[in-house]
Amino acid sequence: MLNEQLKESTQPSHQALEKKMTSVINKIRTRQDYVNFLKVMYGYYSALEKRVQDYVSEREIGKRRKAERLLDDINYFESTATPETLCNELPPISSHAEALGAMYVMEGSMIDGKIIARMIEGQAGINGPAGFSFFNGYGEETGRMWEEFKVFLNRPFDEMEKLNLILAANRTFNTFYKWIDKHAAI
Helix, strand or coil, X not given: CHHHHHHHHCHHHHHHHHHHHHHHHHCCCCHHHHHHHHHHHHHHHHHHHHHHCCCCCHHHHHHHCCHHHHHHHHHHHCCCCCCCCCCCCCCCCCCHHHHHHHHHXXXXXXXXXXXXXXXXXXXXXXXXXXXXXXXXXXHHHHHHHHHHHXXXXXXXXXXXXXXXXXXXXXXXXXXXXXXXXXXCCC
């Protein structure tokens, strides 16, 4: 199945991003640290979602949008805040397969979100769930939503589309890593 091939093919770039994110998250000690982190995340997710939405159906992306959740969380803590810095070094996306490759990275971020939310709550002394809609993701529906997304991934693709999907996922992990590395100075 393509989702298994994708997991194996992106493992090094996925692990590098995960290590970077863990390092940044472990440094969050205050509400402002958390808000700054949310703004960095928003800068990437918002820009990437705008690029992806031209190549996927509303059924595929609709309720999976994450930038809105990030903005809700930011506004919960800072009612007048609007992040101004959006990422402009995104992976190239010019097809449905490449868009799904980028979405694979975004959707995968929901799987451990509740664990991350609890970590941040404890470290920064913030009582959720308000302000954690991004990390709480789909709540009890997270597993079902991930399985539903894998159905999109496991449709028939020709070999070139599969290659482009995997390449886009790796590029997404890599550009996200660079974005976090450059902007998440907590």
